Amino acid sequence: MPxxxxxxxxxxxxxRRRVAAGDLAPGERLPSxxxxxxxxxxxxxxxxxxxxxxxxDGLVQRLHGSGTYVTHRPVMRNDLSRNFGVSSMIASMxxxxxxxxxxxxxxxxxxxxxxxxxxEAGEPVTALRRVRTADDRRVVYSVDWCRRDVLSPERMRDxxxxxxxxxxxxxxxxxxxGVATISPxxxxxxxxxxxxxxxxxxxxxxxxxxxxxxGHVVLVSEEHHLADxxxxxxxxxxxxxxxxxV
Amino acid sequence: MPxxxxxxxxxxxxxRRRVAAGDLAPGERLPSxxxxxxxxxxxxxxxxxxxxxxxxDGLVQRLHGSGTYVTHRPVMRNDLSRNFGVSSMIASMxxxxxxxxxxxxxxxxxxxxxxxxxxEAGEPVTALRRVRTADDRRVVYSVDWCRRDVLSPERMRDxxxxxxxxxxxxxxxxxxxGVATISPxxxxxxxxxxxxxxxxxxxxxxxxxxxxxxGHVVLVSEEHHLADxxxxxxxxxxxxxxxxxV
DNA sequence: GCCTCCAAGTTGTACGACAACTTCGCTATG
DNA sequence: CATAGCGAAGTTGTCGTACAACTTGGAGGC
Numbered sequence: 001m002p003x004x005x006x007x008x009x010x011x012x013x014x015x016r017r018r019v020a021a022g023d024l025a026p027g028e029r030l031p032s033x034x035x036x037x038x039x040x041x042x043x044x045x046x047x048x049x050x051x052x053x054x055x056x057d058g059l060v061q062r063l064h065g066s067g068t069y070v071t072h073r074p075v076m077r078n079d080l081s082r083n084f085g086v087s088s089m090i091a092s093m094x095x096x097x098x099x100x101x102x103x104x105x106x107x108x109x110x111x112x113x114x115x116x117x118x119x120e121a122g123e124p125v126t127a128l129r130r131v132r133t134a135d136d137r138r139v140v141y142s143v144d145w146c147r148r149d150v151l152s153p154e155r156m157r158d159x160x161x162x163x164x165x166x167x168x169x170x171x172x173x174x175x176x177x178g179v180a181t182i183s184p185x186x187x188x189x190x191x192x193x194x195x196x197x198x199x200x201x202x203x204x205x206x207x208x209x210x211x212x213x214x215g216h217v218v219l220v221s222e223e224h225h226l227a228d229x230x231x232x233x234x235x236x237x238x239x240x241x242x243x244x245x246v
Numbered sequence: 247m248p249x250x251x252x253x254x255x256x257x258x259x260x261x262r263r264r265v266a267a268g269d270l271a272p273g274e275r276l277p278s279x280x281x282x283x284x285x286x287x288x289x290x291x292x293x294x295x296x297x298x299x300x301x302x303d304g305l306v307q308r309l310h311g312s313g314t315y316v317t318h319r320p321v322m323r324n325d326l327s328r329n330f331g332v333s334s335m336i337a338s339m340x341x342x343x344x345x346x347x348x349x350x351x352x353x354x355x356x357x358x359x360x361x362x363x364x365x366e367a368g369e370p371v372t373a374l375r376r377v378r379t380a381d382d383r384r385v386v387y388s389v390d391w392c393r394r395d396v397l398s399p400e401r402m403r404d405x406x407x408x409x410x411x412x413x414x415x416x417x418x419x420x421x422x423x424g425v426a427t428i429s430p431x432x433x434x435x436x437x438x439x440x441x442x443x444x445x446x447x448x449x450x451x452x453x454x455x456x457x458x459x460x461g462h463v464v465l466v467s468e469e470h471h472l473a474d475x476x477x478x479x480x481x482x483x484x485x486x487x488x489x490x491x492v
Numbered sequence: 493g494c495c496t497c498c499a500a501g502t503t504g505t506a507c508g509a510c511a512a513c514t515t516c517g518c519t520a521t522g
Numbered sequence: 523c524a525t526a527g528c529g530a531a532g533t534t535g536t537c538g539t540a541c542a543a544c545t546t547g548g549a550g551g552c
Contacts, residue, residue, distance in 0.1 A: 006310075007505070026461065032533055043506040045291070048534090052295060056302040058423050061459050064252075064534050065513030072461025074425045081327060083482040165485055175484040177304050179320045182478045184430030184448045202430045208482070213307045215272060215318020232428045234480055236329040238421040238456070239411055253536070278502055289537045294503090310503050311544030 011042060011050035019059055019070055029067040030060065058235065077231045083178055083210070085163050086132045086140050086223065093230060095134040101194060102130040104157040106148065113145045113220045116209045126153050128164070131194050139229035141194045145220040164219060173218050178210035191224050202227035257288060257296035265305055265316055272318040276306065279314075304483065323477045329424055329456070331409050332378045332386050332469065339476060341380040347440060348376040350403045352394065359391045359466045362455045372399050374410070377440050385475035387440045391466040410465060419464050424456035437470050448473035 018024050030036060030051075037047040051068060054060045062068045078089050090097035107127040114121040126148050132140040144164055146156065151167060159167045165175050187201040195201075203224045210219040225232070264270050276282060276297075283293040297314060300306045308314045324335050336343035353373040360367040372394050378386040390410055392402065397413060405413045411421050433447040441447075449470045456465040471478070 034533090045507085046505060049295075049298060049505090052298055053302065056299065062534065063514080065532085066515075067533060069460070071459070072457075074455060074457065074461075076425055080428075080480045080482060083484050085485075176307075176317075177484050178482045179322055180480045180482055182326075182428060182450065182480065184450045184473050186448065202432065204428065204430045209320065210484070211318070211320065213317065214315075215320075227430050234326045234426045234428065236326060236424045236426055236454070238329045238423050239331075280502090291538085292536060295536090308503070309545080311501085312546075313502060 007042065008046050008049035008053065011040065011046060012053040014040075015050060015054055016059065019054075024070050026070050026072040028070050030070070032067070058237070076233045076235065079233055079235055080180065081235045083165075083175065085165060086142060087163065089230065090132065090134045090139070093134070096136075098133040098136065100131050100133055100138070102128070104128045105153050107145075109145065112207070116217050116220050117145065117147055118217065119147070124148060126151050126156050128156050134229065138195045138197075139226050140223055141191050142221060142223040146218065150218060168218055173212050173216075175210045175219065176213035178208050178219075180206045180208040182206055185224070187224070195224070195226060197226065204232060253288065254292050254295035254299065257286065257293060258299040260286075261296060261300055262305065265300075270316050272316050274316050275313040276316070304481065322479045322481065325479055325481055326426065327481045329411075329421065331411060332388060333409065335476065336378065336380045336385070339380070342382075344379040344382065346377050346379055346384070348374070350374045350399050352399055353391075355391065358453070362463050362466045363391065363393055364463065365393070370394060372397050372402050374402050380475065384441045384443075385472050386469055387437050388467060388469045392464065396464060414464055419458055419462075421456045421465065422459040424454050424465075426452045426454040428452055431470070433470070441470070441472060443472065450478060 015024075024030065031039070033044050033047055033051075037044040040047065051060065051062070055062055059071055059073060060068050061071055078092065084092075087097045105127060106124040108122040109117065109119055109125045111121045113125065114123060117125065119125065126146045128144040128146075130142060131138050132142060144156075146164075150171070150173065151164075155167070156164070168175055183205050185203040185205045187195065187197055187199055187203055189199065191203065192199045192201065204227060206221075206223040206225070208221050208223070209217055210221070211217050261270075270276065277285070279290050279293055279297075283290040286293065297306065297308070301308055305317055305319065306314050307317055324338065330338075333343045351373060352370040354368040355363065355365055355371040357367045359371065360369060363371065365371065372392045374390040374392075376388060377384050378388060390402075392410075396417070396419065397410075401413070402410070414421055429451050431449040431451045433441065433443055433445055433449055435445065437449065438445045438447065450473060452467075452469045452471070454467050454469070455463055456467070457463050
């Protein structure tokens with residue numbers, strides 16, 4: 001296991017902190033690369049690689065011959081571009097995240113889930129159903145599906161407050177990326193009851209398929225968010241540069 | 247104006263093409279960096295910078311001491327992570343995109359729009375309202391707001407089928423990124439009428455703020471999508487690495 | 493058969509040099 | 523005095539080489 005993350009990532013992480021802390025204000029120019037590399041005690045190559053990461057994130061902008069400037073970054077509440085899970089989503093809004101009505105067991109896999117996990121429809125899979133709360137208010141009803149030979153119901157039950165992502169990372173199956181399908185919806189019988197809202201309440205539903213770096217699907221989940229629970233945002237990179245519509 | 251895009255971006259673009267074309271199959275290992283650099287006629291530094299871009303996109307994965315491998319990338323219908331506009335969204339599904347009920351003029355800016363454009367609420371702004379069709383079916387009702395001193399109503403009317411993004415790019419104000427807020431909704435009076443659907447029909451609404459590279463907001467838009475019109479997906483990078491929740 | 497170790501190959505980092513570009517002050521010119 | 527042009531200094535972009543860190547596979551010994 002690599003365990004130690006690469007130098008450029010730790011440099012980038014440090015710079016991110018400085019930007020977030022306001023040490024580097026928006027619009028401000030960073031020290032020149034040779035100088036900054038010297039003060040950080042790294043080579044200019046590694047520093048450039050780190051800055052490239054920030055640039056890709058839209059945190060800074062590089063101008064040839066002029067300098068590197070901190071971008072006026074918009075305030076984003078909950079960026080879907082990164083994968084954090086509901087808990088940190090709630091925590092990031094200053095609310096206390098909790099879990100109620102947790103239930104875990106073997107269930108026959110729905111068609112879409114089975115397809116993603118490369119199983120036959122109806123085959124038993126580990127399913128974790130729970131209601132997430134923010135300051136004791138029920139805001140999200142979620143279901144996580146996982147192959148039983150990857151995460152048994154017992155093991156999934158044991159993780160308690162730990163994220164499913166952490167459990168998978170411990171198994172050397174870290175989630176590298178996921179694809180979420182977003183759709184509006186109205187609370188039906190089960191969801192309305194779990195979330196304790198009237199039927200027909202507006203929902204934002206995320207159907208998500210998570211994969212490891214080598215492309216194996218390890219987790220499928222469905223999250224029903226109350227419409228007014230949080231603001232969900234997405235960072236969209238502009239057209240141009242490397243963009244191919246598939 | 248830079249006009250010419252940097253070397254590493256053109257290298258990355260070429261590699262993206264090769265991946266998309268299947269020349270480089272998922273799971274396959276790329277040639278080693280020195281060798282690939284030689285065949286492409288560029289230095290290893292530039293090639294590495296280009297590969298870093300692909301890695302950030304999740305297209306490839308680098309393993310220290312082993313090699314660089316093409317990721318098994320999931321098939322995505324409409325990736326919100328990139329900014330294409332409704333037209334190409336429709337076109338990418340094999341449908342014919344059209345526009346009806348187009349109206350453009352000066353309107354008082356709503357509060358949220360005025361705030362984003364750094365104006366006083368109620369100040370007149372250029373507004374473009376239109377209904378987008380897919381194979382003659384009304385699927386999206388959209389409104390675009392822009393400062394009148396940036397894009398006059400006349401000019402915005404003239405662009406016809408051209409994208410608003412193109413018009414802004416011509417003005418040397420290319421959209422670098424945007425932040426979209428996603429929410430579910432039900433069709434009210436105006437939207438229901440425009441889209442020719444019953445009131446209360448399910449919608450997916452995107453409120454989006456587009457900015458230039460230096461962070462100036464140049465465009466605000468609202469898109470009301472019919473719930474069953476298309477599947478909207480988001481590519482979410484996994485937890486870990488450089489991630490700070492703000 | 494199994495384990496150890498080594499060698500070859502690959503990516504990560506470092507350092508130095510120069511090219512391409514921007515910025516700004518200085519100067520010559522009207 | 524105003525202005526256009528020049529040029530030096532500073533910054534990012536690219537190049538080349540060398541070495542470190544790591545993985546992989548096979549040879550060799552037990």
